[in-house]
Amino acid sequence: MQHREAFVARFGREPQGSWSAPGRVNLIGEHTDYNSGLALPIGLPQRTYALAARRTDDRLRVASLQTGDLVEIAIPQIAPGVPQGWASYVAGVAWALRADGFDIGGADVLIDGQVPLGAGLSSSAAIECATGAALSGLYDLDLLADDTDRAHLAVLCRRAENEIALAPTGGMDQAASLLARAGQALLLDCRDGATRLVPFEIERDGLVLLVIDTRAHHALVDGQYGARRASCERAAAALGLPSLREVDPARLDAVLADLVGLLAGDGPEPPEVVVRRVRHVVTEIERVQECAAAMTARDWEGVGRLFAASHASLRDDFEVSCLELDLACSVAQDQGALGARMTGGGFGGSAIALVPEAVAGPVQAAVTEAFAAAGLTAPSIFAAHAAPGAG
Ligand code: GAF
Numbered sequence: 474m475q476h477r478e479a480f481v482a483r484f485g486r487e488p489q490g491s492w493s494a495p496g497r498v499n500l501i502g503e504h505t506d507y508n509s510g511l512a513l514p515i516g517l518p519q520r521t522y523a524l525a526a527r528r529t530d531d532r533l534r535v536a537s538l539q540t541g542d543l544v545e546i547a548i549p550q551i552a553p554g555v556p557q558g559w560a561s562y563v564a565g566v567a568w569a570l571r572a573d574g575f576d577i578g579g580a581d582v583l584i585d586g587q588v589p590l591g592a593g594l595s596s597s598a599a600i601e602c603a604t605g606a607a608l609s610g611l612y613d614l615d616l617l618a619d620d621t622d623r624a625h626l627a628v629l630c631r632r633a634e635n636e637i638a639l640a641p642t643g644g645m646d647q648a649a650s651l652l653a654r655a656g657q658a659l660l661l662d663c664r665d666g667a668t669r670l671v672p673f674e675i676e677r678d679g680l681v682l683l684v685i686d687t688r689a690h691h692a693l694v695d696g697q698y699g700a701r702r703a704s705c706e707r708a709a710a711a712l713g714l715p716s717l718r719e720v721d722p723a724r725l726d727a728v729l730a731d732l733v734g735l736l737a738g739d740g741p742e743p744p745e746v747v748v749r750r751v752r753h754v755v756t757e758i759e760r761v762q763e764c765a766a767a768m769t770a771r772d773w774e775g776v777g778r779l780f781a782a783s784h785a786s787l788r789d790d791f792e793v794s795c796l797e798l799d800l801a802c803s804v805a806q807d808q809g810a811l812g813a814r815m816t817g818g819g820f821g822g823s824a825i826a827l828v829p830e831a832v833a834g835p836v837q838a839a840v841t842e843a844f845a846a847a848g849l850t851a852p853s854i855f856a857a858h859a860a861p862g863a864g
Contacts, residue, residue: 476585480524483536483543484581488524490610494602494863495520496588496595497649498684498816498825500658500673501783502761504791506643508705508754509664509718511761514645515673515859516653517684521586521599523563525607528579535563538585548579554639559584562600565633570608573629577612589853592686593815593822597638598646601630605651606863617863623651624666641699642818653862660765664718671765673859680773681833682825685805685840686853687797689821698818701793704742704750711735717754725755753790757783777811777827784814784824793819797849802826804843808836825857 480488495516502512528534533551536543537559544560551568554561563582570577582604588596605626609616616626630647634640648661648668657670675682709717711732720728729748736744760779767775784802788794794815802813805826813826828836837854844852 476522476524476583479538479585480526480581480583483583484526484534486526486581488581488583489526490607491522491524492603492606492610492863493520493522494599494606494650495653495860496599497646497653498594498682498823498857499645499649500816500825501764501779501814502645502661502757503783503787503816503819504701504705504793505754505757505761506645506661506663507641507702508709508758509716510754510758512645512661512663513658513671513761513764514649514653514661515658515857516649516862517588517594517857518860519588519594520860521584521588521596521603523600523603523607524583525611526581527611528581530579532579533564533567533582534580535560535582535584538583539590551637553636555637559597559600561638562597562633563604565637566601566604566630567608568637569629569632570605570614572632575612575614577608577614580608580611582607589686591690591822592688593817593819594684594686595646595650595817597634597640598630598650601633602626602647602650602863605630617651620652620668623862624648624668627651641702649862651862653860655861656859658765658768658859660761664716669765671768673768675773675827676858678771678773679830680811681828681830681856682858683805683810683828683833683836684816684855684857685801685824685826687801687821687823688850688852689795689797697793697820700741701750701791704747705754707740708732708736708747708751717751718758720751720755722755722759725752749790749792753786756786773811773827780812780814780825780827781806787815787819791819795819795821796847797821797844797852798824800843800847800849801840801852804840805836808832808839810836
């Protein structure tokens with residue numbers, strides 16, 4: 474069924490428009506956003522669609538083509554944890570717009586989420602940003618007009634996720650979904666929100682970016698993501714810094730040695746664990762800078778080495794990888810990928826591999842075979858390119 478007919482079937486009226494926003498893969502810069510660091514995402518070709526029409530009362534009715542359910546809530550009733558589940562990403566955006574002073578009313582919204590769910594590809598940010606685009610369109614807020622407005626909407630979509638859906642995420646995913654451009658990666662500085670576009674047209678150089686959705690469970694509302702964030706905040710506080718971004722990479726060893734004494738055994742983890750978390754964040758921020766430079770120079774082997782170093786750091790120091798992600802990356806590397814790494818929050822979800830076109834097929838086959846041999850659920854593998862943000 475087409476989107477328009479689906480909307481009419483659910484709500485008995487015509488939609489006033491259709492808006493959409495992409496999922497993302499982060500090329501490098503993981504668990505850096507909530508440390509005021511750097512990240513380098515691209516928009517994915519897979520998008521989430523929001524068809525919508527205004528309501529004259531103060532209610533939201535939201536339906537999903539994926540779950541088949543319909544959730545109804547009065548906007549003033551939206552609160553932390555209410556509603557629950559996927560509808561919180563839609564309702565949270567209405568709440569955040571109101572909290573920011575935008576005079577929006579109710580809406581009927583139909584969501585078609587074509588970004589794979591729970592795959593670490595920002596399906597929730599895509600719902601938020603498509604909803605933000607829809608409410609902006611319905612109520613003439615013009616929040617897609619330019620990058621400044623889009624960045625503002627990204628902040629509101631992040632508030633929806635943090636304060637209503639209660640996932641303690643940084644802002645990378647919403648920024649990527651709203652600010653992404655075709656053929657470009659977005660160098661995002663989470664300290665001041667500044668962005669710079671970095672060319673990412675790998676097909677010109679005979680390369681393919683494979684996304685390997687391991688199908689291993691990934692959820693940001695589980696405690697592990699929040700625990701990593703808390704460790705970083707604890708370390709920054711012990712060092713007397715506003716964030717780990719302020720650690721001077723040239724003095725990293727000395728800072729880590731000091732940190733052991735400053736933490737002095739209090740807190741939920743031993744100091745040496747916190748030290749490893751900090752080492753990941755500080756070195757990862759440097760890798761983002763190096764990767765942006767290598768991409769600009771079209772030094773793809775250099776990019777591949779940085780991907781591999783990032784994965785090792787996330788696996789060994791930050792400890793957010795898992796068997797499936799490690800297997801996908803090592804098999805891809807063995808089959809000729811220039812580099813492979815987990816992408817997104819980790820604990821499952823997806824890996825990416827930068828591969829010469831000629832080995833894309835063999836890499837896919839080898840990863841699929843290795844998963845079968847290990848008794849794992851078959852991965853879903855597709856080629857991605859840098860696609861545009863919400864519209
Ligand atoms: C998830 C979060 F939502 C992001 O904010 C970011 O922290 C990422 O994990 C890790 O880089 O996608």
